[in-house]
Amino acid sequence: MYGAPAVSRYVRSRKFHLVENQPNLPDHDFPRRGIRINPSAYVVLSNIRKRSSRVDSHLSCELKTKKRSRSCDIQLFPDIKQCTIMTTDKRNLEHVIWSRTGQLFIRPFGSGTDQSIKATSEVHINNIQQITTENNMIFHKSVITIISDNGPDWSTDCMANIYNLGRFWEEQKLDVLVWVSYAPGHSRFNPIERMFSRLTNLLQGVVIDLDPSFKEISQQLDMVLIELSKYWNNKTYCNYKIDYRPMFSVNGNIFDGHEKLKNLLMTKSQIQIEQNPNVQFSLQLYLRHCVRSTYYMSFIKCDDKYCVHCPRYPIRATKTMSSLRAGGGYIPWLTMTYNNKHYDTFLQRTFSILSGEKNLDPDEHLLSGSKVKCSKCKLPYVFLSKADEDRHNQWIHAPTAKLKRSSIRVNKIVKRKRLSISREYKLRRS
Structure with a gap:
């Protein structure tokens, strides 16, 4: 044994x-x-929550009238304040304890x-x-x-x-x-x-x-x-x-x-892609709602009334969705401040975006340089290689005219094979 x-x-x-x-x-x-x-x-x-049922009595202000501040305003996230434990760092900046x-x-x-x-x-x-x-x-x-x-x-x-x-x-x-x-x-x-x-x-x-x-x-x-x-x-x-x-x-x-x-x-073969329409349809549905970078990926419901998925299931996390949509459909991207000595906190970035500041594009400020994104996708989709870009375009953005030409070419090849006389038949005739 x-x-x-x-x-x-x-x-x-x-x-x-x-x-x-x-x-x-x-x-x-x-x-x-x-x-x-x-x-x-x-x-x-x-998530760690406070064991208190006390609700803050202050009124929440309109985010559009607020100006950007390095320290988060207490009225910005009242729900977080009353149910989540907070902490401060050595710069007196607030953080959510996860x-x-x-x-x-x-x-x-x-x-x-x-x-x-x-x-x-x-x-x-x-x-x-x-x-x-x-x-x-x-x-x-x-x-x-x-x-x-x-x-x-x-x-x-x-x-x-x-x-x-x-x-x-x-x-x-x-x-x-x-x-x-x-x-x-x-x-x-x-x-x-x-x-x-x-x-x-x-x-x-x-x-x-x-x-x-x-x-x-x-x-x-x-x-x-x-x-x-x-x-x-x-x-x-x-x-x-x-x-x-x-x-x-x-x-x-x-x-x-x-x-x-x-x-x-x-595969990048258009013939194999046409032979799997269900996989292609599902992949196109997912990538229409997908944000992709090197170490981040997300799927978010859209507001398109003609979408085959999102209108059938109403949004439940309305505050989270409004915050993400304000940032372009993805979480607040990190950025350096104070002469590039530290990053903004998550609360600071969220406050800045809700106040009107544009969210950074994924993988935009990398030391190796920004990466190529898909120009046809509505949400940011970063390509990790040239082969990845080619496969993406074949599966997601293949033009219909090209599809028709490829199918016609395949039909012509099949007809030629059917009409061509075999070599054995030629030898027998001779």
């Missing part, structure tokens, strides 16, 4: 050992190469030699839909922000990831869906990275045995997932219970479809 520690060897020991008493641990890997457990985890950050913890949901799965079983945006979106539905989160919220590590399964340079996020926005009937990530080297600020340390501590010294009675590697990994539940399920982190629910190999269909969609959206 084979076994392996459940924690990587890179985890440092918290104890000092003498040379003659040094620990002897087996290798951290599974006996076979390429076999591992992928602990896909999700945290629902709970929670860095919440309930942790773990959805692990085992992967072996089958390269198709891996974490993808489709798997993540399906898990998020299941978590939000079972816990009635969407019933009370119509604006959701997703913070990720910007790995391959979340990166915005993959059209399939954009498609899956847009599908989540459409199916959940959200007013706004925001996806953000930290820049490379700054993922340590992601709250979930600190929560993984808690999961690692719960597995200190644990050796998980692989059951040789099962011939299939997938079945052995399923037994490992069941074994892991003893160490993670219903444990606590910051007074929140850990929700552990593995994804077994018998439900392998949850990993199907992403690679096919990814390969399809990578």
